[in-house]
Structures are given as C-alpha cells and as structure tokens.
Amino acid sequence: MKLAGVTFISYSSVHTAAFSKRPPIGISVREAYSWKKNNKLSCTRFGTSLFMSTKCQSTSSSPLSIDDSTKLETQGHYSLLKSMLLHQGMVSDYDNNDQVTKSTSEELFKKVQMALKEPCDRSTKMRLIDTIQRLGVGHRFEEEIKLILQGLAEFNSGEVNLFDTGLRFRLLRHNGLPTSSDFFDKFINENGEIKDVSSQDTWGILSMYEASYLATNSEESLLKAMEFTRSHLKNSMPSTPPELQNQIGKALELPRHLRMAPLEARNYIDEYSQELNHYPALLVLGLVSIS
Structure with a gap:
C-alpha cells in the first residue's frame, strides 16, 4: 500500500523482506542486531521485541520518524475503513472522522x-x-x-x-x-x-x-x-x-x-x-x- 510517496511494510512481509535489501519490521532481537550490524541501522526497543525505527520507508532520501510513520499507517487504515463504509452505504462521502466511528460502531x-x-x-x-x-x-x-x-x-x-x-x-x-x-x-x-x-x-x-x-x-x-x-x-x-x-x-x-x-x-x-x-x-x- 502506498500513500504520499510512502511504501508500507506490513507484518506479513517480515520473512520475505529478510531476503531483500529493505529491513523488515517486527523482527526478533537476534535478527534486529544482525540487521543493525550488517546494514548500520538504528533500532529502538519496544516491549519485548525490537522494531526498526523506519517502520515505513520513504521513497525520498529522508527517513520518516516513528511518529510520522504511525500517523501515515493510521491514515491508511482510515482510508480503507472509509472506502468500505462508502461501498456498503453506511456513511456518506461528507461524513467526518467522528461521525464514521461513532455512527457505525454500534451497528x-x-x-x-x-x-x-x-x-x-x-x-x-x-x-x-x-x-x-x-x-x-x-x-x-x-x-x-x-x-x-x-x-x-x-x-x-x-x-x-x-x-x-x-x-x-x-x-x-x-x-x-x-x-x-x-x-x-x-x-x-x-x-x-x-x-x-x-x-x-x-x-x-x-x-x-x-x-x-x-x-x-x-x-x-x-x-x-x-x-x-x-x-x-x-x-x-x-x-x-x-x-x-x-x-x-x-x-x-x-x-x-x-x-x-x-x-x-x-x-x-x-x-x-x-x-x-x-x-x-x-x-x-x-x-x-x-x-
């Protein structure tokens, strides 16, 4: 999925990504240190696992921060949500975010x-x-x-x-x-x-x-x-x-x-x-x- 020049890497790509030049997300601690050593990438600890600091990778030369990538991922999920609701006729194209979540959740x-x-x-x-x-x-x-x-x-x-x-x-x-x-x-x-x-x-x-x-x-x-x-x-x-x-x-x-x-x-x-x-x-x- 692409949005504003950003390529999202889903969890399902973890093991296929291991064979490409693009660092995977959600990898194990041992694999993360290996990636860090071989590719000189920085990792941040989150809970009991290590996650790559570039959760989604920009097509430009400037990497996105974790906050930016999380916002873009959320926007992507919201776009999918709005599309499905529009397709099913549950909301109109003029509904705002709050109306989408509040008016449909109970239904x-x-x-x-x-x-x-x-x-x-x-x-x-x-x-x-x-x-x-x-x-x-x-x-x-x-x-x-x-x-x-x-x-x-x-x-x-x-x-x-x-x-x-x-x-x-x-x-x-x-x-x-x-x-x-x-x-x-x-x-x-x-x-x-x-x-x-x-x-x-x-x-x-x-x-x-x-x-x-x-x-x-x-x-x-x-x-x-x-x-x-x-x-x-x-x-x-x-x-x-x-x-x-x-x-x-x-x-x-x-x-x-x-x-x-x-x-x-x-x-x-x-x-x-x-x-x-x-x-x-x-x-x-x-x-x-x-x-």
Whole structure:
C-alpha cells in the first residue's frame, strides 16, 4: 500500500523482506542486531521485541520518524475503513472522522453479536472467536465469547481434525478455561510425534504447534510435540504457499498468544482484509477500533 510517496511494510512481509535489501519490521532481537550490524541501522526497543525505527520507508532520501510513520499507517487504515463504509452505504462521502466511528460502531457491534449467537458448527464458531480476538475487539463480546467457550469446555468429545483440536485447546487455555491435552492422543504418540505426518496437514500442525505453548509441565507428550512440530514446520516452509509460509514464519518467531494485542490487531487487519471469506462487519469493526 502506498500513500504520499510512502511504501508500507506490513507484518506479513517480515520473512520475505529478510531476503531483500529493505529491513523488515517486527523482527526478533537476534535478527534486529544482525540487521543493525550488517546494514548500520538504528533500532529502538519496544516491549519485548525490537522494531526498526523506519517502520515505513520513504521513497525520498529522508527517513520518516516513528511518529510520522504511525500517523501515515493510521491514515491508511482510515482510508480503507472509509472506502468500505462508502461501498456498503453506511456513511456518506461528507461524513467526518467522528461521525464514521461513532455512527457505525454500534451497528457493526450488533451484526457481529448476531453472528456469534447464530447456530453453526463448532469449527466455524471457534474461528470466528479467534478472529475477533486477533482483531482486538474481543473485549466488546466478552459475555458471548465466554458462553461459547464454556460450552466447548463442557463438550467431552474431541474434534475431527488436528487444526480444530489445536484451536480449541489454545482458545480454552488462553481464555482461562479448563481443557485436557488428552484430545491430542489420537493425533500424536507418547513421543510427541504426529502419527499421520504424511497427510501433509500443515495448517493442522501449525495449529498444534501454537497450542503446545500452553501446555503444563506435566503434559510431556504435548511439550515433546512442540519440538517435533517446530522442526516439521521449518522443513516444510520451502514447499508451502506464500500465505502459509507467512503464518509459519510468524509463529516460529513468536506464538500468537504471546504477541502484543494492539500490534497484532494492526498487523492482522491488512491480512484479514485480503481473505476471500472475511466477514465485512467484523473487518470494519476492527478498522473502527484502530482508526
């Protein structure tokens, strides 16, 4: 995305950018120091990670400050928000910023709330909750999400595939609800190795990898599975599609539940907007939240 002569680098470009001359953002501490040493770039510490001081790179010779780049990124998100609202006829072209956010927020909230309450299969419901929380608007649906997750915690049968098993485990543990790692037993052996690794269910293996970080010290097979899935994901990256490569790269750098929520929301909003089956009301609500 370009705006006023500025090229934005989204979080999804972290691992592809590592192979170009342009320094990536959101890289790990070790990688940041390596970039700094090899390219003589300055880095600033933010939280537990290092972020390049040039979050977006100007096409001119003068680098932008962090404040300037953040303003431009926000303007870019707002432009996307306004375009979507105009397309859906929710605002007019003459509405100001406050009118856009205030007049539509409640309407969008009700639409997403209805989606959470509509009957559907567990897999669809879990993915919706995961998306809501990644977009940073989970606090607005605490009661609805809690009710759904409590139902999942009380459901004693396992899921039919590895992806949903990992997602269910991660959602319940991350939100403080009880669940057992025994549901993984039909997918992994006592050494943490996936029984049917030849199935090439890379999305499922990725889901289990992220779930394994929420295992307790007593869940040895799941802890062993962390090492097995990490190795498998690293080896599978060259042969996976770009979208999946991006997801794997980010997970290997930092599992999803450990990422800073505001930063994850800003990074994920662009990624979610590109998904063909995204829920428009939820996307716009996420944009309203960060804009």
